[in-house]
Amino acid sequence: MIKSNPVRALLEETADLFLFFLRFFQEIKRGKMEWAEWINQCFYIGNRTLLLVITTGFIMGLVITIQSHPSMAAFGAESWLPSVVSVSLVREIVPVITALICAGKIGSGIGAEIGSMKVTEQIDAMEVSGTNPYNYLVVTRVLAAMFMVPLLVVFGDAIALYGAFLGVNMKQSVTFSLYTHQIFMKLTYSDVIPSILKSFFFGFAIGIIGCFKGFATRNGTQGVGAAANSAVVMATFVVFIIDLVAAQLSDIFSIT
Protein backbone atom coordinates (compact mmCIF):
# COMPACT_ATOMS: atom_id res chain seq x y z
CA MET A 1 0.00 0.00 0.00
CA ILE A 2 1.04 3.59 -0.62
CA LYS A 3 0.47 4.57 3.00
CA SER A 4 3.21 2.29 4.28
CA ASN A 5 5.85 3.79 2.00
CA PRO A 6 8.46 5.12 4.44
CA VAL A 7 9.63 7.97 2.21
CA ARG A 8 6.10 9.17 1.74
CA ALA A 9 5.44 8.87 5.47
CA LEU A 10 8.54 10.91 6.24
CA LEU A 11 7.57 13.62 3.74
CA GLU A 12 4.04 13.73 5.09
CA GLU A 13 5.30 14.07 8.62
CA THR A 14 7.66 16.86 7.61
CA ALA A 15 4.79 18.68 5.92
CA ASP A 16 2.61 18.25 9.00
CA LEU A 17 5.37 19.53 11.24
CA PHE A 18 5.83 22.51 8.97
CA LEU A 19 2.11 23.35 9.13
CA PHE A 20 2.18 22.94 12.89
CA PHE A 21 5.13 25.30 12.94
CA LEU A 22 3.33 27.92 10.80
CA ARG A 23 0.33 27.74 13.06
CA PHE A 24 2.56 28.68 15.97
CA PHE A 25 3.35 32.01 14.34
CA GLN A 26 -0.27 32.59 13.43
CA GLU A 27 -1.31 32.12 17.05
CA ILE A 28 1.51 34.38 18.25
CA LYS A 29 0.36 37.03 15.83
CA ARG A 30 -3.19 36.77 17.10
CA GLY A 31 -1.51 37.64 20.38
CA LYS A 32 -3.74 36.27 23.12
CA MET A 33 -1.07 35.01 25.46
CA GLU A 34 -1.93 32.71 28.36
CA TRP A 35 0.54 34.14 30.86
CA ALA A 36 -0.51 32.06 33.87
CA GLU A 37 0.01 28.84 31.97
CA TRP A 38 3.32 30.13 30.62
CA ILE A 39 4.64 30.77 34.11
CA ASN A 40 3.46 27.32 35.17
CA GLN A 41 5.36 25.76 32.32
CA CYS A 42 8.54 27.74 32.99
CA PHE A 43 8.46 26.61 36.57
CA TYR A 44 7.79 23.05 35.52
CA ILE A 45 10.73 23.01 33.10
CA GLY A 46 13.12 24.51 35.64
CA ASN A 47 11.91 22.19 38.34
CA ARG A 48 12.44 19.10 36.27
CA THR A 49 15.84 19.89 34.80
CA LEU A 50 17.76 22.16 37.16
CA LEU A 51 19.37 19.43 39.24
CA LEU A 52 20.45 17.49 36.16
CA VAL A 53 21.85 20.59 34.49
CA ILE A 54 23.84 21.41 37.61
CA THR A 55 25.35 17.96 37.99
CA THR A 56 26.14 17.36 34.33
CA GLY A 57 27.48 20.90 33.90
CA PHE A 58 29.77 20.49 36.87
CA ILE A 59 31.00 17.08 35.75
CA MET A 60 31.57 18.26 32.18
CA GLY A 61 33.63 21.25 33.35
CA LEU A 62 35.72 19.06 35.60
CA VAL A 63 36.23 16.20 33.16
CA ILE A 64 37.04 18.28 30.10
CA THR A 65 39.67 20.15 32.10
CA ILE A 66 41.24 17.01 33.51
CA GLN A 67 41.38 15.41 30.10
CA SER A 68 42.72 18.46 28.29
CA HIS A 69 45.47 18.93 30.84
CA PRO A 70 47.99 16.37 29.51
CA SER A 71 47.96 17.63 25.92
CA MET A 72 48.18 21.25 27.01
CA ALA A 73 51.03 20.32 29.33
CA ALA A 74 52.80 18.56 26.44
CA PHE A 75 52.93 21.86 24.58
CA GLY A 76 53.93 23.64 27.73
CA ALA A 77 50.75 25.64 27.49
CA GLU A 78 49.28 24.79 30.87
CA SER A 79 48.48 28.41 31.58
CA TRP A 80 46.21 28.40 28.55
CA LEU A 81 44.10 25.62 29.99
CA PRO A 82 41.36 27.81 31.55
CA SER A 83 40.78 29.91 28.47
CA VAL A 84 40.76 26.99 26.02
CA VAL A 85 38.48 24.89 28.16
CA SER A 86 36.10 27.75 28.87
CA VAL A 87 35.61 28.48 25.20
CA SER A 88 34.71 24.93 24.32
CA LEU A 89 32.45 24.66 27.36
CA VAL A 90 30.56 27.86 26.70
CA ARG A 91 30.36 27.59 22.94
CA GLU A 92 29.56 23.96 22.52
CA ILE A 93 29.47 21.53 25.38
CA VAL A 94 27.13 23.19 27.86
CA PRO A 95 24.50 24.31 25.33
CA VAL A 96 24.37 20.91 23.67
CA ILE A 97 24.37 18.90 26.90
CA THR A 98 21.65 21.13 28.35
CA ALA A 99 19.60 20.85 25.19
CA LEU A 100 19.94 17.07 25.24
CA ILE A 101 18.82 16.94 28.86
CA CYS A 102 15.83 19.11 27.99
CA ALA A 103 15.04 17.05 24.91
CA GLY A 104 14.99 13.99 27.14
CA LYS A 105 13.04 15.39 30.05
CA ILE A 106 10.97 18.21 28.61
CA GLY A 107 10.41 16.86 25.10
CA SER A 108 9.18 13.54 26.42
CA GLY A 109 7.21 15.22 29.19
CA ILE A 110 5.37 17.49 26.78
CA GLY A 111 4.84 14.67 24.28
CA ALA A 112 3.37 12.37 26.92
CA GLU A 113 1.28 15.06 28.59
CA ILE A 114 -0.31 16.39 25.42
CA GLY A 115 -0.59 12.87 24.02
CA SER A 116 -2.58 11.68 27.00
CA MET A 117 -4.71 14.81 26.94
CA LYS A 118 -5.43 14.05 23.32
CA VAL A 119 -6.45 10.42 23.77
CA THR A 120 -8.59 11.16 26.82
CA GLU A 121 -10.39 13.95 24.93
CA GLN A 122 -9.11 16.66 27.31
CA ILE A 123 -8.08 18.73 24.32
CA ASP A 124 -11.60 18.49 22.89
CA ALA A 125 -12.94 19.43 26.30
CA MET A 126 -10.81 22.57 26.29
CA GLU A 127 -12.10 23.54 22.91
CA VAL A 128 -15.69 23.04 24.04
CA SER A 129 -14.91 25.27 27.02
CA GLY A 130 -14.09 28.19 24.77
CA THR A 131 -10.32 27.71 24.86
CA ASN A 132 -8.10 27.43 21.85
CA PRO A 133 -6.03 24.37 22.77
CA TYR A 134 -3.21 25.28 20.42
CA ASN A 135 -2.84 28.65 22.08
CA TYR A 136 -3.29 27.32 25.59
CA LEU A 137 -1.06 24.27 25.32
CA VAL A 138 1.39 24.71 22.47
CA VAL A 139 2.23 28.42 22.45
CA THR A 140 2.80 28.50 26.21
CA ARG A 141 5.00 25.41 26.22
CA VAL A 142 7.10 26.45 23.26
CA LEU A 143 7.65 29.95 24.62
CA ALA A 144 8.45 28.53 28.03
CA ALA A 145 11.08 26.23 26.52
CA MET A 146 12.51 29.11 24.48
CA PHE A 147 12.83 31.14 27.65
CA MET A 148 14.07 28.43 29.98
CA VAL A 149 16.63 26.59 27.84
CA PRO A 150 18.85 29.67 27.38
CA LEU A 151 18.46 30.45 31.06
CA LEU A 152 19.50 26.93 31.97
CA VAL A 153 22.43 27.20 29.56
CA VAL A 154 23.71 30.36 31.25
CA PHE A 155 23.30 28.68 34.58
CA GLY A 156 25.05 25.55 33.31
CA ASP A 157 27.89 27.71 31.96
CA ALA A 158 28.54 29.16 35.38
CA ILE A 159 28.50 25.74 37.04
CA ALA A 160 30.70 24.18 34.35
CA LEU A 161 33.25 26.98 34.62
CA TYR A 162 33.38 26.42 38.35
CA GLY A 163 33.89 22.71 37.71
CA ALA A 164 36.71 23.62 35.35
CA PHE A 165 38.25 25.80 38.07
CA LEU A 166 38.39 22.81 40.37
CA GLY A 167 39.84 20.73 37.53
CA VAL A 168 42.60 23.26 36.91
CA ASN A 169 43.39 23.31 40.61
CA MET A 170 43.92 19.57 40.75
CA LYS A 171 47.20 19.83 38.86
CA GLN A 172 48.30 23.38 39.50
CA SER A 173 47.36 26.05 41.95
CA VAL A 174 45.43 28.99 40.56
CA THR A 175 43.46 31.52 42.57
CA PHE A 176 39.86 32.09 41.60
CA SER A 177 40.52 35.67 40.57
CA LEU A 178 43.43 34.70 38.31
CA TYR A 179 41.26 31.95 36.84
CA THR A 180 38.39 34.32 36.03
CA HIS A 181 40.88 36.82 34.65
CA GLN A 182 42.29 34.16 32.33
CA ILE A 183 38.84 33.11 31.22
CA PHE A 184 37.59 36.56 30.39
CA MET A 185 40.75 37.39 28.50
CA LYS A 186 39.73 34.80 25.95
CA LEU A 187 35.98 34.51 26.38
CA THR A 188 34.09 37.36 24.73
CA TYR A 189 30.53 38.25 23.84
CA SER A 190 31.12 36.76 20.42
CA ASP A 191 31.39 33.39 22.17
CA VAL A 192 28.55 33.87 24.58
CA ILE A 193 25.94 35.44 22.31
CA PRO A 194 25.95 32.80 19.55
CA SER A 195 25.71 30.11 22.21
CA ILE A 196 22.67 31.78 23.78
CA LEU A 197 21.10 32.42 20.41
CA LYS A 198 21.60 28.79 19.55
CA SER A 199 19.89 27.71 22.76
CA PHE A 200 16.81 29.76 21.86
CA PHE A 201 16.46 27.57 18.82
CA PHE A 202 17.14 24.45 20.86
CA GLY A 203 14.31 25.45 23.17
CA PHE A 204 11.99 26.20 20.31
CA ALA A 205 12.71 22.87 18.62
CA ILE A 206 12.29 20.86 21.82
CA GLY A 207 9.00 22.57 22.67
CA ILE A 208 7.42 22.41 19.28
CA ILE A 209 8.46 18.84 18.54
CA GLY A 210 7.11 17.68 21.89
CA CYS A 211 3.80 19.38 21.19
CA PHE A 212 3.68 18.15 17.61
CA LYS A 213 4.21 14.55 18.62
CA GLY A 214 1.69 14.92 21.42
CA PHE A 215 -0.98 16.31 19.13
CA ALA A 216 -0.29 13.58 16.57
CA THR A 217 -0.94 10.81 19.12
CA ARG A 218 -3.08 7.96 17.84
CA ASN A 219 -4.09 4.53 19.11
CA GLY A 220 -5.21 5.35 22.61
CA THR A 221 -2.97 5.06 25.65
CA GLN A 222 -0.52 2.91 23.75
CA GLY A 223 0.18 5.83 21.48
CA VAL A 224 1.16 8.06 24.41
CA GLY A 225 4.38 6.16 25.06
CA ALA A 226 5.19 6.18 21.38
CA ALA A 227 4.57 9.93 21.22
CA ALA A 228 6.91 10.61 24.14
CA ASN A 229 9.54 8.35 22.69
CA SER A 230 9.51 9.75 19.19
CA ALA A 231 9.49 13.30 20.59
CA VAL A 232 12.81 12.59 22.31
CA VAL A 233 14.34 10.94 19.26
CA MET A 234 13.31 13.70 16.89
CA ALA A 235 14.20 16.54 19.28
CA THR A 236 17.66 15.06 19.91
CA PHE A 237 18.26 14.74 16.22
CA VAL A 238 17.10 18.29 15.51
CA VAL A 239 19.28 19.66 18.33
CA PHE A 240 22.34 18.31 16.53
CA ILE A 241 21.17 19.67 13.18
CA ILE A 242 20.70 23.11 14.69
CA ASP A 243 24.11 22.84 16.31
CA LEU A 244 25.69 22.03 12.97
CA VAL A 245 23.94 24.90 11.22
CA ALA A 246 24.87 27.28 14.03
CA ALA A 247 28.52 26.28 13.81
CA GLN A 248 28.52 26.87 10.06
CA LEU A 249 26.76 30.20 10.36
CA SER A 250 29.06 31.57 13.04
CA ASP A 251 31.96 30.42 10.89
CA ILE A 252 30.59 32.24 7.83
CA PHE A 253 30.01 35.41 9.78
CA SER A 254 33.45 34.72 11.27
CA ILE A 255 32.38 35.25 14.82
CA THR A 256 35.41 33.56 16.25
Added chain:
Amino acid sequence: MSRSEENQQDVVIQVTELCKSFGDLHVLRDFTMDLRAGENVVVLGRSGSGKSVLIKCIIGLLKADSGSIRVLEKEVLELDQHTLDALRVEVGFLFQSNALYDSMTVRENLEFPLRRHMAGISAENRDERVRQALEDVGLGHTVDMMPEELSGGMKKRIALARALILQPKIILYDEPTTGLDPITAREINELILQVQDRYHTASIIISHDMHCVRQTANRVIVLHEGRAHAVGTSAELSISSDPVVNSFFSEV
Protein backbone atom coordinates in the same frame (compact mmCIF):
# COMPACT_ATOMS: atom_id res chain seq x y z
CA MET B 1 -50.32 29.25 15.55
CA SER B 2 -50.59 25.97 13.75
CA ARG B 3 -49.25 22.84 15.34
CA SER B 4 -46.38 22.45 12.91
CA GLU B 5 -45.19 26.00 13.57
CA GLU B 6 -45.26 25.36 17.27
CA ASN B 7 -43.16 22.25 16.78
CA GLN B 8 -40.72 24.18 14.65
CA GLN B 9 -40.15 26.63 17.48
CA ASP B 10 -39.56 23.89 19.95
CA VAL B 11 -36.82 22.26 17.96
CA VAL B 12 -33.46 23.01 19.57
CA ILE B 13 -31.29 20.85 17.34
CA GLN B 14 -32.09 20.06 13.72
CA VAL B 15 -29.62 17.87 11.86
CA THR B 16 -30.37 17.48 8.16
CA GLU B 17 -28.66 15.14 5.71
CA LEU B 18 -25.40 15.25 7.59
CA CYS B 19 -22.45 13.56 5.87
CA LYS B 20 -19.07 12.92 7.41
CA SER B 21 -16.31 10.68 6.16
CA PHE B 22 -12.68 10.05 7.07
CA GLY B 23 -10.92 9.23 3.84
CA ASP B 24 -12.76 6.27 2.37
CA LEU B 25 -14.65 5.59 5.54
CA HIS B 26 -18.14 7.06 5.24
CA VAL B 27 -19.23 7.32 8.84
CA LEU B 28 -22.39 9.40 8.47
CA ARG B 29 -24.44 9.41 5.28
CA ASP B 30 -27.44 11.70 5.09
CA PHE B 31 -28.15 11.48 8.77
CA THR B 32 -31.24 13.40 9.84
CA MET B 33 -32.63 13.95 13.32
CA ASP B 34 -34.14 16.59 15.53
CA LEU B 35 -34.24 17.33 19.23
CA ARG B 36 -37.03 19.28 20.89
CA ALA B 37 -36.86 21.39 24.01
CA GLY B 38 -36.98 19.40 27.24
CA GLU B 39 -36.69 16.07 25.50
CA ASN B 40 -34.25 13.16 25.97
CA VAL B 41 -33.34 11.46 22.70
CA VAL B 42 -31.20 8.34 22.88
CA VAL B 43 -29.10 7.53 19.83
CA LEU B 44 -28.46 3.80 19.69
CA GLY B 45 -25.79 2.27 17.55
CA ARG B 46 -23.11 -0.36 17.49
CA SER B 47 -19.55 0.42 18.44
CA GLY B 48 -17.87 2.31 15.63
CA SER B 49 -21.14 3.29 13.98
CA GLY B 50 -20.32 6.99 14.33
CA LYS B 51 -22.26 8.06 17.39
CA SER B 52 -19.41 10.07 18.86
CA VAL B 53 -18.68 11.53 15.46
CA LEU B 54 -22.30 12.69 15.25
CA ILE B 55 -22.29 14.68 18.48
CA LYS B 56 -18.80 16.01 17.83
CA CYS B 57 -20.12 17.40 14.56
CA ILE B 58 -23.04 18.97 16.41
CA ILE B 59 -20.73 20.82 18.82
CA GLY B 60 -18.33 21.74 16.01
CA LEU B 61 -15.38 19.65 17.20
CA LEU B 62 -15.44 17.84 13.88
CA LYS B 63 -16.32 19.61 10.68
CA ALA B 64 -19.13 17.93 8.80
CA ASP B 65 -18.60 17.43 5.06
CA SER B 66 -22.08 18.45 4.03
CA GLY B 67 -25.60 18.86 5.32
CA SER B 68 -26.95 21.23 7.89
CA ILE B 69 -26.77 21.36 11.68
CA ARG B 70 -28.94 23.97 13.33
CA VAL B 71 -28.43 24.35 17.07
CA LEU B 72 -30.64 26.91 18.81
CA GLU B 73 -31.42 28.53 15.46
CA LYS B 74 -27.76 28.81 14.47
CA GLU B 75 -26.10 26.97 11.62
CA VAL B 76 -23.03 25.36 13.20
CA LEU B 77 -21.22 24.87 9.92
CA GLU B 78 -21.23 28.59 9.17
CA LEU B 79 -20.29 30.03 12.55
CA ASP B 80 -16.98 31.81 13.12
CA GLN B 81 -14.91 30.97 16.18
CA HIS B 82 -16.43 33.70 18.31
CA THR B 83 -20.08 32.83 17.75
CA LEU B 84 -19.27 29.14 17.96
CA ASP B 85 -17.80 29.73 21.43
CA ALA B 86 -20.93 31.67 22.38
CA LEU B 87 -23.09 28.78 21.22
CA ARG B 88 -20.98 26.28 23.19
CA VAL B 89 -21.99 28.04 26.40
CA GLU B 90 -25.51 26.77 25.76
CA VAL B 91 -24.45 23.21 25.02
CA GLY B 92 -22.96 20.94 27.67
CA PHE B 93 -20.89 17.97 26.56
CA LEU B 94 -20.19 14.85 28.59
CA PHE B 95 -17.24 13.05 27.03
CA GLN B 96 -17.08 9.31 26.65
CA SER B 97 -13.75 9.24 28.50
CA ASN B 98 -14.84 12.00 30.94
CA ALA B 99 -11.96 14.22 29.80
CA LEU B 100 -11.32 15.60 33.27
CA TYR B 101 -8.11 17.63 33.29
CA ASP B 102 -5.85 15.41 35.30
CA SER B 103 -3.43 18.16 36.25
CA MET B 104 -6.21 20.10 37.97
CA THR B 105 -8.28 19.57 41.11
CA VAL B 106 -12.02 18.97 40.89
CA ARG B 107 -12.64 22.64 41.70
CA GLU B 108 -10.29 23.83 38.97
CA ASN B 109 -11.88 21.41 36.54
CA LEU B 110 -15.29 22.88 37.23
CA GLU B 111 -14.03 26.45 37.20
CA PHE B 112 -12.30 26.05 33.87
CA PRO B 113 -15.41 26.55 31.67
CA LEU B 114 -16.57 29.37 33.94
CA ARG B 115 -13.29 31.25 33.71
CA ARG B 116 -13.16 30.73 29.99
CA HIS B 117 -16.73 31.39 28.94
CA MET B 118 -17.72 33.89 31.61
CA ALA B 119 -14.56 35.82 32.35
CA GLY B 120 -16.48 38.58 34.15
CA ILE B 121 -18.13 36.36 36.73
CA SER B 122 -17.43 37.26 40.39
CA ALA B 123 -15.51 34.92 42.69
CA GLU B 124 -18.51 34.36 45.00
CA ASN B 125 -20.75 33.60 42.09
CA ARG B 126 -18.18 31.15 40.76
CA ASP B 127 -17.85 29.38 44.11
CA GLU B 128 -21.61 29.20 44.38
CA ARG B 129 -21.91 27.60 40.96
CA VAL B 130 -19.22 25.05 41.73
CA ARG B 131 -20.92 24.19 44.99
CA GLN B 132 -24.32 23.91 43.28
CA ALA B 133 -23.02 21.73 40.45
CA LEU B 134 -21.27 19.38 42.86
CA GLU B 135 -24.36 19.20 45.02
CA ASP B 136 -26.46 18.32 41.98
CA VAL B 137 -24.30 15.25 41.42
CA GLY B 138 -23.98 14.51 45.16
CA LEU B 139 -20.21 14.90 45.43
CA GLY B 140 -19.75 18.07 47.46
CA HIS B 141 -16.90 16.61 49.50
CA THR B 142 -14.60 15.94 46.53
CA VAL B 143 -14.00 19.58 45.68
CA ASP B 144 -10.30 19.57 46.53
CA MET B 145 -9.46 16.11 45.23
CA MET B 146 -7.54 15.25 42.08
CA PRO B 147 -9.33 13.25 39.37
CA GLU B 148 -7.00 10.29 39.87
CA GLU B 149 -8.29 9.91 43.43
CA LEU B 150 -11.86 9.35 42.20
CA SER B 151 -13.56 6.14 41.18
CA GLY B 152 -14.92 5.68 37.65
CA GLY B 153 -18.47 6.51 38.69
CA MET B 154 -17.35 9.57 40.61
CA LYS B 155 -15.35 10.82 37.63
CA LYS B 156 -18.43 10.47 35.48
CA ARG B 157 -20.41 12.54 37.96
CA ILE B 158 -17.74 15.22 38.14
CA ALA B 159 -17.65 15.32 34.36
CA LEU B 160 -21.41 15.72 34.41
CA ALA B 161 -21.11 18.52 36.96
CA ARG B 162 -18.64 20.24 34.64
CA ALA B 163 -21.06 19.89 31.75
CA LEU B 164 -23.82 21.40 33.92
CA ILE B 165 -21.90 24.28 35.34
CA LEU B 166 -22.73 26.76 32.61
CA GLN B 167 -26.42 25.83 32.99
CA PRO B 168 -26.74 24.83 29.34
CA LYS B 169 -30.00 24.44 27.46
CA ILE B 170 -28.80 21.30 25.74
CA ILE B 171 -26.59 18.49 27.00
CA LEU B 172 -24.90 15.91 24.80
CA TYR B 173 -24.03 12.72 26.67
CA ASP B 174 -21.52 10.39 25.07
CA GLU B 175 -22.11 6.93 26.55
CA PRO B 176 -22.74 8.10 30.11
CA THR B 177 -23.06 4.60 31.56
CA THR B 178 -20.55 2.56 29.60
CA GLY B 179 -18.00 0.84 31.80
CA LEU B 180 -19.93 1.36 35.04
CA ASP B 181 -21.47 -1.31 37.22
CA PRO B 182 -25.27 -1.67 36.91
CA ILE B 183 -26.03 0.13 40.16
CA THR B 184 -23.82 3.12 39.41
CA ALA B 185 -25.18 3.15 35.87
CA ARG B 186 -28.69 3.38 37.23
CA GLU B 187 -27.66 6.26 39.47
CA ILE B 188 -26.18 8.11 36.51
CA ASN B 189 -29.40 7.55 34.57
CA GLU B 190 -31.36 8.94 37.47
CA LEU B 191 -29.09 11.97 37.53
CA ILE B 192 -29.77 12.50 33.84
CA LEU B 193 -33.50 12.43 34.52
CA GLN B 194 -33.10 14.80 37.47
CA VAL B 195 -31.17 17.25 35.35
CA GLN B 196 -33.85 17.11 32.66
CA ASP B 197 -36.49 17.69 35.28
CA ARG B 198 -34.82 20.44 37.25
CA TYR B 199 -33.32 22.52 34.47
CA HIS B 200 -35.64 21.56 31.62
CA THR B 201 -32.68 20.71 29.41
CA ALA B 202 -32.90 18.84 26.15
CA SER B 203 -30.43 16.00 25.73
CA ILE B 204 -28.98 13.70 23.17
CA ILE B 205 -27.78 10.58 24.93
CA ILE B 206 -25.49 8.23 23.07
CA SER B 207 -25.73 4.70 24.30
CA HIS B 208 -25.84 1.03 23.57
CA ASP B 209 -27.01 0.15 27.05
CA MET B 210 -30.66 -0.90 26.95
CA HIS B 211 -31.25 -0.08 30.61
CA CYS B 212 -30.19 3.48 29.88
CA VAL B 213 -32.56 3.58 26.92
CA ARG B 214 -35.53 2.31 28.91
CA GLN B 215 -34.86 4.59 31.83
CA THR B 216 -34.07 7.87 30.12
CA ALA B 217 -35.38 7.94 26.56
CA ASN B 218 -38.37 9.94 25.43
CA ARG B 219 -37.45 8.98 21.92
CA VAL B 220 -34.92 6.57 20.41
CA ILE B 221 -33.03 6.86 17.15
CA VAL B 222 -31.19 3.84 15.81
CA LEU B 223 -28.05 4.83 13.95
CA HIS B 224 -27.13 2.18 11.43
CA GLU B 225 -24.82 2.46 8.43
CA GLY B 226 -24.61 6.22 8.82
CA ARG B 227 -28.37 6.83 8.69
CA ALA B 228 -31.19 7.19 11.16
CA HIS B 229 -32.44 3.69 10.59
CA ALA B 230 -35.45 3.86 12.90
CA VAL B 231 -37.07 6.44 15.16
CA GLY B 232 -39.66 5.96 17.88
CA THR B 233 -40.29 5.54 21.57
CA SER B 234 -38.56 2.63 23.22
CA ALA B 235 -41.93 0.88 23.57
CA GLU B 236 -42.59 1.23 19.84
CA LEU B 237 -39.15 0.03 18.83
CA SER B 238 -39.14 -2.95 21.19
CA ILE B 239 -42.01 -4.51 19.23
CA SER B 240 -40.49 -3.64 15.87
CA SER B 241 -39.88 -6.50 13.45
CA ASP B 242 -36.87 -4.80 11.84
CA PRO B 243 -33.85 -7.10 12.39
CA VAL B 244 -31.43 -4.23 13.09
CA VAL B 245 -33.71 -2.66 15.66
CA ASN B 246 -34.46 -6.05 17.10
CA SER B 247 -30.80 -6.87 17.61
CA PHE B 248 -30.68 -4.09 20.20
CA PHE B 249 -33.98 -4.68 21.88
CA SER B 250 -33.94 -8.45 22.06
CA GLU B 251 -30.65 -8.57 23.98
CA VAL B 252 -32.14 -8.20 27.43
